[in-house]
Amino acid sequence: MMTNGAGGNGRLPDDVVLSIEDLWIEYKTPAGQMQAVRGATLEVRAGEAVALIGESGSGKTTLGLSLLQLLARTARVSRGRARFRATDGRTIDLFSLGDRDLRRYRWQECAMVFQAALNSLNPVLKVGDHFVETARAHGKKDDRQTSERALELLRMVQLDGERVFDSYPHELSGGMRQRVSIALSLLLEPQLIILDEPTTALDILTQRAIIDVIRSLRERLDFTMLFISHDLSLAAELADRVATMYAGELVEVGNVRDVFYNPKHPYTVGLLNAVPPIAGEEFTPLTAIPGSPPNLLRMPSGCSFHPRCPYATELCARQEPPLFIISNGHQAACFHRDRVTRRQDVWEETPPSGRVPAERVAGHRREETAT
Amino acid sequence: MVQTTADLAHTLPPEPPSTGTGSLPSVEAAEGHHRVGWGRALLRFVRRNKIGAAAFLVFGFFVFLAIFGPLLTSTEKVTDLTQLYSQPSRDHILGTDYAGHDTFTQIVRGARSVLVVGALAAAMSTFFAVTLGSISALIGGPSDSGVLLLTDVVLTIPYIVFLGVLATFVKLDSPILLAFIIAAVSWPTLLRAVRAQVLSLKEREYVEAARVLDLGTPHILFREVLPNMTSYIVISFVIAMTNAIYGQIILYFFGLVPLSGDNWGLMIQFAFTKGAIYFTDSLWYIMSPIVAICLLQLSLVLISRSLEELFNPRLREG
C-alpha cells in the first residue's frame, strides 16, 4: 500500500518504519553487471511482520542484506533508496549512512538474524560474552545490566538462561544456537529485526520451536519484523503481509490472507500449488512450474515470468507489468491478474518438463474431496 | 552444503543453493553455450592477470637463455687479469669476476644448467609423489600405512648431510644424476600433500557415485580424482622446481658438486671462496647470480599463483 507520506520532504509517516523505493542493486560479475534486485518498492509498518518469499535467484537475500549495508564489495545500489524511521523520530536514508551512524543504526535500530546453518556465533566466545561484547561495542559498558538483560532474553527464547550464558556455541545444538542469535538480536531493543531463512536447515521439531519462539516474542515485545525465506509455510505461520519475489522483482504484495487465498500472480499460484497440506488423508495433486528460473544476465523480454506462465500472451512478452492494485493493500504485477486463480488445470495444459500422467491425475482427483 | 551469505564477497559468483540464500543466477539450459576455446581463455587470462602474464614473460626469457644462451656465446672463458672485478662497461655489461671472465656471459650460460636440473628434479619428484601418493590414498589399508612410514623415514634424513655423504661416493657431474639426487630427497613432502588431497577428493559424492556404478579404481584414479587435481599437480611441480633450484644452489655452494661448467650456484660458490665478498668492487659479480636466481624464483612463484584460473573450466565460461 503506497501512502503519500513517502514524498519529497523526506519524512516518513508515523506508522511506517521502513520504506524501500524503486531499489535496484547490481553485482559486478565477469560476465557483466547483473541486476539482482530490480525496482523493489515496499513499505513496512510498525509492528508488522512482513515475509519476503522467493527462491534462489529471486534477490530476496540481497535486498535483506542491503538494509544493513552487508552487501559484498562487488554489489552496489544503483538506484532507489531505503528510508528508516529511527526511534527518535528522524528519518534516515539507509544508503547514505556514514560509518558512525551506521554503527549506531546496526543492532540498535535494526538487527539481523542469519541463517541457522551459518556460524554467526564466534566459536571462541561464550554465549554470554557475545552479549557483553555487542553491548560494549554500542557504548553500553554496564556488563552486569547487560548480563541480566541477556538472561532475560535467553529465557524468553525458551533456553535455560544460566546454563546457556556460560556455554560455548559448539556445546549447543543448531536450534539452540538459532535461538541465541534471536535473543542476541533483541539485546539493544531494535525497532526492526530482519531474519534470513530462520528455519532452513533445521529439523522439523526444531523449526516448530523456533516458529513458536518468534511468535511469542512478537506478542511480548512488539517489534517489527522482516523475514526472508523460500518457505511459504513460514509466511503462513508468522506473517501479517507477504511479498513474493521473482528474478529480482516484487511480483505480488498483500496481506497474508489475500496472498494465500486469493493470489493474483501466476508465480505465487505456482508456489502454492507445489506444496501440499500435510494434514488430512487425501491426496493433493501438485503441479510443477515448467522451465527454470531465468539467467539474471539474460532476462526474458517483458514480464520476467512469462516463459513459464500458463496465462502468458504476446503482451507479456513485450511489456513489463507494473504492480497493479487489486484491492486495498493487495498488488500483483500481472496483466492477466483478473484471470488468475488457484486452479491447477491451467498449468497442466502447458507442456512442462516432466508431468504426472493424465490417468494418475484423474485417478487421484477421484479420491480427493473438492478443492 | 548450504551457501553462506559471506560467500558473496568473492569476485566470482559461487553456485547458488536451491534452498535459500543464494541470489545469483543459474544458467538457462535451453540456450546453447559453446565452450570457450583455449585461445580466448588465454587472452582473458592475460587481461585479468597482468602480474601472472608478466611472470610468464620473465620465465620465458630465462627459458630462452637456457636454450640459446650457450649457442650465442663463446665457450671460451677469456681470462683477463687486468680486469678483475671490474665495473659494468661497454665490453662487460655486468662486470667481470675474480679472473676477469665476463659476468654476463656466465649468467647467460648458467641458465641452462639451473633450469634443466630444476625441471628434471621437479618432474621426477612430482611424478613419483603423485603416483605413489594417490594410489596409496585410494587403496588405503596397510599398504597406505606402509607408504606413510617410508615417507616419514625419508623425511627425517638430513638432506644436506645425506648429499654430502653421497658426494664422496658418487661423482655428481651429470645433470640427470644431480636432478635425481635432489628429487630423491624432496618427494616426501609432496607425497603427503598429494595423499591428503586425494583422501579428501575420495570422499566427494561424484567419486562415491563412481563406486556405486562399479567403475573400478583405475577409472576413479585417472578420470575422477586426478583430473580434479590438475592445477594442484602443476602448481606442485612449479613449487618443486623452485625447491630444486635452491637445492642445486646449496649443493654448489657447499662444494658438494664438481666445480665445473656454468651454473649460477657455482658463481656464488666462487664468489665465496675466491674472496669476492670482501670487496665492494665485486658487488656486481656477487649480485648478478643472486638477482638472477631471485628473478627466476619470483617468476615461478607468481606463475604458480595465477595458474589455477587457467585450469578451472568454470572460469573459461563467458
Next chain:
Amino acid sequence: MTDPLLTLDHVSREFSTRRGPITAVDDVSLEICPGEILCLVGESGSGKTTVARLAAGLLEPTRGTIRFEGHDLHQASKVEFKAYRRAVQLVHQDPYSSLNPVRTIGDTLRAPLLHHKLVRSRREATERAAELLTEVDLTPPQNFLSKYPHQLSGGQRQRVAVARALALNPRLIIADEAVSMVDVSIRVSILNTMLKLRDELGVAFLFITHDLAVVKYFGWEGHVGVMYVGKLVEFGRTPQIIGRPLHPYGRALAAAIPEADPDLTRSKDKLQLRSLDIPNLTALPSGCVFHPRCPYFVAGLCDEVIPPLADVGDDRQVACHVVVREHSAGGGGDKDVAA
C-alpha cells in the same frame, strides 16, 4: 507378491567415534519389491542416510544381513555383487557435488556405458546418453552433453544424476534427499520424472527424506517408514502413516510442520512434547529412545523396555507400548494424550 529385490534383515550399523560408539541404525528390517516405492522419513540423526548407504552397498552392516535377490550381499561372489551393483543405484542429495566438475555431462554419462560394455562404440554411448537425458526430460539432449555441471541449474544437475543412475538399467534407485536442495517449484517436476520412470521402466525407489510433503506426493502409492534415532518406529502405507500417524513421534512431526495455509497452520493442534532436548547419540535413553520427550510416557514401562515394531492391523506396524496396547485392547481410534 513377487520376491523382494532388496531385503534388510535386522540390520544394525555402529560407528566408533571419538566420543564413543554410536549406533546409527538399530535393528531395522525392510523389504523392497520390484516397482515398489518405499520412503524413509526422519530428522537428522535418525539413521535414514546410513540406511541408504547400507542399501547401496557403501557400508557393511555390523549386525544383520542385507540380501539382494535372496543372496547375502556381503558373502556374495564377485559375479553376484556385480549384478547387484548394476541393479541398485544411488542419487545423492547435493546436486552441486554429485557430478564431477571437470567432466562434461556427456563424459559422465558415457563412462558407465562404456565401462560395462553396454554399448559397442563411443558414438553409441553418446546416442544412449542422449536417450537417457530425454528420459529425465532434459531436452534437447544435445544442449546438455557438452556442458559442464556448473553451467546447469541445481534442478538440471539433479536430473543428470538420475540419468546417470539409469545408465546401467537399474531395478532400484535409492534417492537420498534427492530433491531437498532443489527449489520447491522445480521439485515437483523432478518427482514427476521419477514417478514416470517407475511407471514406464518399472524401477523401484527407496526414497529417503525429512520432508513429509515429499513423501505424501511421491510415495502415495507405496509404503513409508518413520525413523527415530536409528530405529523404525512406524511403518505402513503412506496415506495412513502420513495422514493419521499413530506413533507419538510421527504425530508430533505431522503436527509440527507448518502448512502453506494461514488459517490451517495457525489453528493446527501441536502435539506438546515433554522435552525439547534431542537425544545424545552416545548416551541413548534406556528403554524406548523416545520416552524423555513422549507425551504418552508410562513410567516403569517406556523407560525400561524397548518396544518392538508390532502389527496393529491395517498393514501398519508401530513401535510403541501404549499404541500397541490400545490397539490390541479393541480396535483402532486415535489415542488422546495421556497424562
